[in-house]
Amino acid sequence: MEVFEDVKTFDELYAELAERARTRPEGSGTVAALDAGVHAQGKKVLEEAGEVWIAAEHESDERLAEEISQLLYRVQVLMLGRGVSLEDVYRYL
Numbered sequence: 266m267e268v269f270e271d272v273k274t275f276d277e278l279y280a281e282l283a284e285r286a287r288t289r290p291e292g293s294g295t296v297a298a299l300d301a302g303v304h305a306q307g308k309k310v311l312e313e314a315g316e317v318w319i320a321a322e323h324e325s326d327e328r329l330a331e332e333i334s335q336l337l338y339r340v341q342v343l344m345l346g347r348g349v350s351l352e353d354v355y356r357y358l
């Protein structure tokens with residue numbers, strides 16, 4: 266497996282978003298997304314999943330990877346919105 270330096274992992278992003286939720290910094294899109302509630306968070310997951318699908322069929326590898334990153338972000342926002350931890354999910358992997 267390739268190892269990338271200065272690249273955020275899934276776990277690191279989750280820790281960062283949890284910290285945003287805790288400290289609520291001014292101007293954070295994550296704080297706004299959390300405040301919008303689970304319904305809005307779920308819609309974003311679905312929207313990004315659709316964009317991943319379209320990119321997979323019609324766009325470049327780079328665009329697909331970018332859309333996948335946004336889907337992962339939206340899933341994490343939903344996890345935080347519902348209070349689901351990484352461990353809660355990993356136990357099913």
Ligand SMILES: N=c1c2ncn([C@@H]3O[C@H](COP(=O)(O)OP(=O)(O)OP(=O)(O)O)[C@@H](O)[C@H]3O)c2ncn1[C@@H]1O[C@H](COP(=O)(O)O)[C@@H](O)[C@H]1O
Binds near residue numbers: 282292293294312334
């Ligand atoms: N990884 C992400 C990330 N991926 C996607 N997005 C958000 O999702 C948007 C893209 O999704 P959409 O296609 O829905 O774009 P959009 O409809 O124009 O966006 P909105 O108007 O709905 O915000 C981006 O413009 C970001 O607002 C992200 N926002 C934040 N992060 C990371 O989360 C961390 C905390 O970010 P802040 O809360 O903004 O400080 C940082 O490390 C960021 O890099």
